[in-house]
Amino acid sequence: MIQLNKNYSLPERLVEFIPIKIVSVGGAGLNALDRIVLDGLERADVVAINTDVQSLTSSVATRKVQLGRSVSRGLGAGGDPEVGYQAALESADEIREALADSRMIFICAGLGGGTGSGAAPYVAQAAREAGALVIAFVTLPFAFEGKRRNAQAREALARLSEFAHAVVCFENDRMGDLTAPQAGIHQAFAMGDISISQSVRSIVNLIQRPGLIRIGFDDLLSALRTRNSRCLFGYGESDSDNRAHDALTQALKNPLMDRGRMLADATHVLVQVAGGPGMTLSEVEILMQELGRHVSDQTQILFGAVVDGRLGDRLAVTIISSLSAEDEATLLQTPLMPSIASAASPVRERYQAAAHEPEVQSEELTVQVQPLEETIPFEEPVAAEAAPVTAPIPTEPPVIPTRNGEPEAAIRTPKEKPVPWKEEKAAAEKSATPAKQEVLQFEPATRGRFEKSEPTIIEGEDLDVPTYLRKHIKVK
Amino acid sequence: MVGLEIGTSKICVVVGESRPDGTLKILGVGQAPSRGVRKGEIVDFETAMKCLHEAVVDAEQKSDVMIKSVYVAVAGSHLQSFNNRGCVMLPEDRDEIDEQDVEDVKINAREVSIPAQNAFLHSVIQHYQVDGQQGVLNPVGMLGQKLEADFHIIHGVRTRIQNTIRCVKELPLDVEDVVFSGLASAQVVLTQHEKDLGALVIDMGGGTTDYVLYSEGAVRQSGCLAVGGDHITNDISMGLRLPMARAEKLKIEEGSCVLGNCLPGEMILLKDDSGFAGKEIERETLNTIIHLRLREAFELLKRRLEEEPYLGYLGAGIFITGGCSLLSGIDYLAAEIFEIPANLTHAQAAWGVTSAVENPQFSTAIGLVKFAQVMHTDRPPRGLSRFLKLFSGKR
Secondary structure: OOOOOOOOOOOOOOOOOOOEEEEEEHHHHHHHHHHHHHHOOOOOEEEEEEOOHHHHHHOOOOEEEEOOOOOOOOOOOOOOHHHHHHHHHHOHHHHHHHHOOOOEEEEEEEOOOOHHHHHHHHHHHHHHHOOOEEEEEEEEOOHHHOHHHHHHHHHHHHHHHHHOOEEEEEEHHHHHHHOOOOOOHHHHHHHHHHHHHHHHHHHHHHHHOOOOEOOOHHHHHHHHOOOOOEEEEEEEEEOOOOHHHHHHHHHHHOOOOOOOHHHHHOOEEEEEEEEOOOOOHHHHHHHHHHHHOOOOOOOEEEEEEEEOHHHOOOEEEEEEEEOOHHHHHHHHOOOHHHHHHOOOOHHHHHHHHHHOOHHHHHOHHHHOOOOOOOOOOOOOHHHHHHOHHHOOOOOOOOOOOOOOOOOOOOOOOOOOOOHHHHHHHHHHHHHHHHHOOOOOOOOOOOOHHHOOOOOOEEOOEEOOOOHHHHOOOOOO | OEEEEEOOOEEEEEEEEEOOOOOEEEEEEEEEEOOOEEOOEEOOHHHHHHHHHHHHHHHHHHHOOOOOEEEEEEOOOOOEEEEEEEEEEOOOOOOEOOHHHHHHHHHHHOOOOOOOOEEEEEEEEEEEEEOOEEEEOOOOOOEOOEEEEEEEEEEEEHHHHHHHHHHHHOOOOEEEEEEEHHHHHHHHHOOHHHHHHOEEEEEEOOOOEEEEEEEOOEEEEEEEEOOOHHHHHHHHHHHOOOOHHHHHHHHHHHOEOOOOOOOOOOEEEEOOEOOEOOEEEEHHHHHHHHHHHHHHHHHHHHHHHOOOHHHHHOOOEEEEEOHHHHOEOHHHHHHHHHOOOEEEOOOOOOEEOHHHHOOHHHHHHHHHHHHHHHHHOOOOOOOOOOOOOOOOOOO
16 A cells, blocks of 8 residues: 655645625624624635724724715614615715625625615625625514514515625524524524624635635536525534534524425535545545435535645535525515516616526626726636627627716626636646545555455455445444 | 254254154254354364364253264355256167166266366256256156256365364264255255245355255255354454454344434443443444445345346245344345345254254254255155265265
């Protein structure tokens, strides 16, 4: 047996990090952001956006944007989404500046209030125009907060989902289920923040961690690609003896997953398994087999595996999927999209225009590019193949400013930088690198009490060696 | 009549007598734990002899019989089998088949090349054909010109078979005959009716798994796989890091090969003992180890048996005997893998010491006595396989 020297290491490669920004909007968003920062997050910038100066100053975010200096004068939006929207409009340039130069933007907001409901959709729009992949993490208010507040939240959610590539929605009511009935109210509220924090971190890790089997933007997109962009999300972590099983159970326990029942209808499920160097193939096998029981045969499973020394003994599972439109409708009971689309906002009109072109609508990612800045359009190979319509129009990047100085929706840049290829290559390199680690150590064949007897070799296998060793099935 | 089996886990001597009505009565069973035997074959001559002596003394005391000669069972992975057809033409001036012709056809059937160091152990008649007429059971006295016979031939390495014989003769006891242990088990486990319907006997002992497949009353396939209960114990011992004796005890007391049948996290507490600090182990882990080993053994067996088409014609099903058949769930596992109903069974065609007869561990030894009875009786029951004495010349 050839054993790799433990000290042997490959020359360090420059790993290309994808610039990621985490943006919080409103008071609830700030809380979530603080939690994310406190839980520890690397390789991502955090931006806090709020109307309320007081809460902004206490935030731990490195970059802060105050909205509506004249509209709200440093106070909150007073629970009125219109005030929040106007404040965002006033500070549009600052927002854009803060969002520039990132390829992936996470927006955290609590919907139902003024700033979160009013400004978050606008921030999402700006983020999208900056050419980034936008994923929004929002909380919906408790039922006891009143019908008005809930209605505001629903409306904001619908608007947000127009701009964001995906919306991960946490209902506070369901968060309550996660905490024990005797737990203090702060714990119940913290639960929402913790969930958001976990989701953001796991997606960031998903993208940034060099994987054995890498999950890229393309995988994430196909997992999230639905008309309504409502997202199923689960994250679990365990370091117990039976960690594969426990981590998956925990991931499925996430209120967004409904114990895996909702997975049955999903067409794409993205799964990433991350673990320390001790993670074994059989653990991954067990986990994927168990997960397989929750999804249908037609479901495409996008699988990623990552070895990350920082995880130590823990094994983490991230499951991301999206509901198809019909399930979404039954879930929300009220079809939000059509009812809101009639509202007269310049932004929405633009979107309705885009909705007339089905291909464009389905490939939202490639639709929006901001030509004002030199942003690299991150057209992933999969996305490009899926929409061959994007190939023609070999003209210069056309800039047709509209009222807000934004480009027309249906226009894209044909300028294709070799980013996808580079990324693919990088992915291949990355997957090659960890494969050389001593992750799965080859166990020397042991025959126990049959050590000195004549070996029984049938069909090329030494039957004296325990079956579970030969089949690499972990029994303990 | 005495049957002697030198097994991997125990040596067992069964004393029986044939009743005038043709039944078999077991007078006594002597046994001793076996040492110096691996996978059905003796590896430590001295130790094995001591154990053998203990077992014989035990049997003599229990049955109050002086043992002089025994039938000995042999097993081991070196045993192989095949089917072959022999053919003789009668001389021009004679057209009635006599017993000499039947002997001749048997010798003719053996005229095949087997490895030089191998010797024939059994030639079991399947069917005769007279002038192309199929399915003749006893051709003596029939008229015909051409006699053909299909035989199932079992052979093995001569020296290895002789090792067993020598060990017994050193005791000293006379060896009347050596019999393949799987064949011996099948004699008492199956009824004639089941043999006719088609049945597979799996005798899973300590060191080996012997199998015999019957179809239309005749042996079609047989063999020996050198995997047995010892392997399960070894797997448990290595997987759970237990001493061998503990692992054996755990297997017998708690082992099962059914998966998913226990509560998640159900633990088994092993009490501490001298030289062994107590330990808690998960039941599912134990069962998984057993399950994987047995599944592999059965799958291997299935692949071997599928080389010929008989597996699809088992009307009576699978009969599992031997020490391993005491493992709970083994019949379900076998039924699942072979997709044929499987039964647990023990010696049927005998009476006497009930506890012995009903213990599947003694199937082979009782089968030897049954075999002896058949050999001694002048008129062997119709269809029961007749064997050729083999080693008389060499002893």
